[in-house]
Amino acid sequence: MKPYPGAKLVVRMARYGCTNRPFYHIVVTWNRYPRDKKIKEQIGFYDRLPNQTGEQVLGLNLDRVSYYFKYGAQFSRPVLQLLGIIGYFPIHPYTLLEAKRITRRREELEEKIKGLYNEQKSEHSKETIESESLDIDQSNVSDTNVPVTSEILSESLNKARELSVLKL
Structure with missing residues (x-):
């Protein structure tokens, strides 16, 4: 029995939950009724936020x-997308477009991250080259105070051989 002339059954999602924690009931209702009111039948639920194990629950x-599909109920786009993902209907075209957008964004972000990493690496190498050149210049000045002789080098090599750290 239709509540008004021209009424059609619609399978859609009704939003419940809090502001930051929504979940959805998949409901059957008439097309002109409000989203969350006057539900004829609830046929499922969907929690789009991942739970503790990282799963979305449907x-x-x-x-x-199948009963409402046989009798001509209209399905909303989000419900059709979910039914396509689980394999009950063919995959919805918007699902494929969304997947392409996500992969394109992921690739762009990876390129940005690689570019930033390469820039930081090149800046770091420039800084180390500059600091090494400064160290070399300063070492020439400081070497005049501390003489390095062949005796000190030979002593350190002998100690290393004795400790078997350096084997020549």
């Missing part, structure tokens, strides 16, 4: 979905 009564 529960559906597929018998009721």
